[in-house]
Every structure is written in C-alpha cells, then in structure tokens.
Amino acid sequence: MSRVVTLGCCVAVTTSLSAQPIMEGDRSVPVEARNGMVVTSHYLATEEALKVLKAGGNAVDAAVTAAFALAVTQPRSGNIGGGGFMLVSSETKGEVKAIDYREKAPAAATRDMYLNDQGEVDQKLSRFSHKAAGVPGTVAGLALALEKYGTISLAEALAPAIKLAEEGFVVPPRFSEGIRDRAVLLGQFESSRKVFFKPDGTFYEPGDLFVQKDLAATLRRVAEQGVKGFYEGKTADLIVAEMQKGGGLITHEDLKNYQPEIREPVHGTYRGYDVYSMSPPSSGGTHVVQILNILEGYPLGESGLNSAKTIHLMAEAMKRAYADRSKYLGDTDFVDVPLKGLTSKAYAEELRASIDPARATPSVEIRPGNPSPYESNETTHFSIVDKYGNAVSNTYTINFSYGSHIVVDGAGFLLNNEMDDFSAKPGVPNAYGLIGGEANKIEPNKRMLSSMSPTIVMKDGKNFIVTGSPGGSRIITTTLQVLLNVIDHHLNIQAAVNAPRVHHQWLPDEIRIEQGISPDTIALLEGMGHTVEQKAAMGAIQSIMIGEEGVFYGGADPRRSTSSAQGY
C-alpha cells in the first residue's frame, strides 16, 4: 500500500498503511458516570478537567482548564497560538451559544499574498513561514468563555497547565513519535529546536520528562494580567519580534484588536432531534445539518451501517454539500452566506432528487447548487458535561500538526498556519484538497473558513450527544457519522466512535475509507461507479452520550492512543 501524509488538524501520519492500525488504543465499551464526564485527546487534560468538576466547577470551567492543559501536554494541536470554536449548552437556560475564537488575517494581509511571480500559490509561504500565521484567538476565547459561562477565575483554570509546563510531564510514545515525524520541519527553526529537541539535539523518548519553562512563564503572565498578558506587554513583544525575524505580518495592533465573538450556532433537526453545530466562519455546522437533511429522506437504519447502499447515499450527500462549500462559505462578518437556504429541508429535498440511488454522480457533473434566499446581511476536540445540565463541545487548532512549526522564541508556543485555510487562489485546493472561491478570499482582519464542527444534539431540551473531531476537511463527515451511528444505527457511543469511517468531499472524486470496510462492499460501490481509496484513519472524535436515565457515557477515540474518557 502507498505512503500517506495526512495533514489534517492534529493528525500527522507518514506511514505505510499495512503498518498502521486504525486504532492506536484499545477501547470497546463506553465509560459510564452520573455526575460528570470529560473526554479529551490526552489523559492529563482529562484528569485536570475532571478534578475541576469534582470540586464543584461547571463544564465551562473544566473545558477551559482542559484547553490550557492540552496546550502544554499536546502542543502539536492543543494551543494558545491558534484558535477554535466552543459550543456551550445550558439545559436550565434553554440555550446553546457558540464562541468564535478563530484566528484572523493580520491587517496587512492581501488577497494575493501567497502568489509567486508566475501567479502560482507558494505553499511554503502559506504553510511553513511566519506569514502563515493568523492572529491567535485561543487565549481571548477561553477567557471570554469563563467570564460569560464559568465560575472559576482565569488564574484557577491556568494553574494545572502552569504546573505541567513548569514541572514537566512524562512523555508518552505518541508525543515522541509526533516530533520524530516532523523533525525536519521543526528543525528548520532555532526557536522550535530549543523546545522540541534536547539540548544535545536528540529526541525526547517515552518516559522522559518534558519541561517548558518559557511556556510556563507565558501562561503565568495570562494568569496574572488576564488577556492583556498575551495580547499586550511581553508576550505581544515576543510575538512581534518573532514576526520580524521571518517577514511575518502580525503587529501589536493586530494583537490588541483581536476580539472573540459570541454567535448563534447553526440549528437543524434530524429525525426528531435538535442539532446545534458551529456557524460561520466554520463551514462545519452548516454542512453537518445540510447532509443530515438530505439523508433524513432515506431509511439508513434499514440499509445498515456501512453497507454499500448506505455509503453510496452518504457519499452522494457529502459531494453535494462540499460543492456548495466551495462557493458559498466564508466569514459572515465579510460575506453573505445563504445559511437559511443551505440548511433548509426544501433545498435538501431538491438535492436529494438529483441523487440516483443506484449510480454515483461524477463530481464533474455536480456544481454548487442554488440555495435561497440569501439572508441579509488538525486540531483537537474535547467534550464535557456536568451535573448542572451544561455541555461543552470544543474544537481548537493551529491547523497542521505543529501548525507553522514555528515556536515564538522566548514564549514557548507554536504559531498556527491557519492562513492556508483561506482560498489563496480561486480553484486551487488548500492542504486538505478543499477548493474555495471569492467568499473565502484573503482580506485584512477576516477569519479564514474552517471545517471544525463542535456539535451538541438535544432531545426535548435535554443534552443528548456532545461530539466533534479534528481532521481538516474530514471533520464534517466524521462528526456526521457519529450522529448517524447513534441515531440511525443504534450503536453505543464507543461503538459509534470506533466504527470505520468514509468520506467524500466532491473533489477529488473518490470515497475515502478507513480500514474495516469489507471487500465486497467496496466491490459493490465500485460497481455503482464510485472510486474507493483506503487511506489513513480519519479524525479523533471525543464524544459523550447522555442516556434517558441521566447516565453519561464517554467514548474516547482509539485512533489517538492518548485519548481518555473519565467520569465520576
């Protein structure tokens, strides 16, 4: 089998498929608890967040604690140098809100900033240079979450992360494997070498202690001064000095002006459940709801989990949604997005009518549709629920595993390379093969389009499923399949997380599958005209399901060996 490089948020795999098991860990049943549940991609973050719940804190307190702990223990994707989205559901208030802390383009960014003299996209510039970084939103977003919905102080939420950075933690195998995989890219930057390699240039091995004094000092400044400890003063000086070393664009003004936003999430219904997911500048929620609307017209439970018929229908629905994504989605602070049309049942019916139940429609024959009306106007995920009826679904990222691979010298954290999520040139795919257009062109202070899909499903006003995933363009379809696996196929949450996944994103015109789809299913799909490609595992979806009896079931994704679900 061929070698595969998956650049999806927080997933960096360069391996031969035959050597790569789909699951890094070994989990088969969900974790059960009655008072609180935390599911993250790192056991140390899970443990710290669970302590907060046990001490009486709510899900938002635990979420912010987990996010800062992940920034220390899983620096390839946990971050303070990137951005993300958080959904907060409160059963008692009867509301679900979305916090948008996505990075923004610096004020000096221009539409053609990544084009070379021949008018071609310079991918090194948009992915692995100081110019690749958007203005980070994580610290401001987490502080806003605590201020609006939390009960503990920023300093309290930061304390475990500061201790983990200051005193160090024992390196698990996944940590040292990640650095080995990216050694060449990280090794290009002196500041990154200082953090990720030992002083003699050798690798941190499993069992070694990993201490991050600069990062501890940066986090302490935030604990002492609040968001100003990041966006102004010494940390801001260090970021701007790093920019000046490599021709980066982020200025003191960009940092000082950064503001997160509280937004309304996208809302849809599916077979009697209410689905809330992330609104623009993420495309995630829009397309999760759009694909669910199309699939609602088919009895997927009868056609069965991962049968050829089910996969065919999912792929056809996915293709049509990703075609629309390429044309319509962008930052709604800058462009009109026909959200109502894209997520309407009527438009889904129209798209469904174009699906042949027995034959694949070639992607070249699918163009972005015509939803109406316009309304005026890699990443890591964790899910947390508490005993007060709150749920948090949070996905945040620095884009690639290790982002731009550039550590801010003296501040100890990696900068994102999120600018690559803009459409650098219409029709030219980004790192995930996603095509974008005018709606996602680069503009100063604009947020680049995302696929992150933190999602909360409710039934009769009660939280039911809390889920989300890394995985770049695969985030939307990974999230979708966990919902289908529970609602249509009646799997428990761990089985729903474990089940092999499929993905179609319109272009390239192929169904990407994980290991575990049977050869006869593949043959049937090929007989319908599909191209089927088995590639590396997709996503790392950290999920919670709440049973009618009020029991919390945690399903951590075994595709990531450090994933951990714990409750009490």
Ligand code: GLY
């Ligand atoms: N950086 C990947 C995404 O936000 O979709």
